[in-house]
Amino acid sequence: MDATAINEPGRDRSAASITLEDVGKTYPDGTVAVGDFSLEVRAGELAVLIGPSGCGKSTILRMINRLIEPTHGRILIDGQNVLERNPVELRRHIGYVIQNVGLFPHQNIRTNVGTVPRMLGWDKAKIAARSDELLELVGLDPARYSKRYPHELSGGQRQRVGVARALAADPLVLLMDEPFSAVDPIARGRLQEEFLKLQATVRKTIVLVTHDIDEAVRLGDRIAVLGEGGTLRQYAPPAELLSRPASAAVADFVGADRGIRRLAVTPIRTALQAGATADGKPTVDAGGTLYDALAAMLAADVSEVVVVENGQAIGTVSRAGLFEEHSRESRPAA
């Protein structure tokens, strides 16, 4: 009973914290895949691991669900050491999504989604109902898709099924290894958008590996930039990473066009001039970012937009104000 306790959703929680303490992996041939890696992911947060090829991202992810055994260190989920648990049983309680999904080709979609609940011994009716609920949640009409086989879906649809399957037993933790990289850029953008909405609903603790800094900025609550041998170069929210990279190496990695990326993660309110109205100007929602404001200005060839909240104009953002805010925020860290 105890063995499953850390991952069983309690009445009042749907996510658990993840703590890595000086975790390392050295292979028998002497390769140090990960040195001494420490990271704290708060319950309900999405942490992104990004870094150059071979720096140990997948190894870190796979140590959390014990597909790879660490050489040293501790990995805690809600304070309990996963290394003291039965690995097979542990993995049933941690959602895992990989690049090419790995759906079972000879099972229909409903059966694929129900994989873990079946292992956990749920009854058939409950599995079918849960599978339909999850397909709905990831935007696939169960009436249309649940009887299909994986080869009868597009790449993006298969990826959604992969996410549904990982969520089926309501895990508190979700590990995602390049989940969207096998689909084309347009489908990827849509999947990311949908995934953000889904995460707003389910609020799992997620660790996601990617190569794509734009994806990291878009999805991450925090981004961990890794260097060779699984060293942690910086762990920070996207806006902070882009505006205050901790070193030249991180600045290089996040890219020279990070100023524009930073606009996309800076709330519009930071440049809001309250009270003023500007009749006939384009409007932008108060929940948007400075990037939305700039896009609206460029589309209408104007230098000011009106910011609207619940249908009411609450102020304006000017192009000058936007860049002033932007350059002030972009000063290097002291």
Ligand SMILES: Nc1ncnc2c1ncn2[C@@H]1O[C@H](COP(=O)(O)OP(=O)(O)OP(=O)(O)O)[C@@H](O)[C@H]1O
């Ligand atoms: N069985 C093994 N024996 C020796 N070295 C290994 C073994 N498996 C992986 N490695 C090494 O461990 C390091 C980390 O690999 P890992 O797959 O975690 O990197 P990654 O950051 O996920 O890479 P990528 O971005 O290219 O997918 C690499 O240098 C890799 O060559």
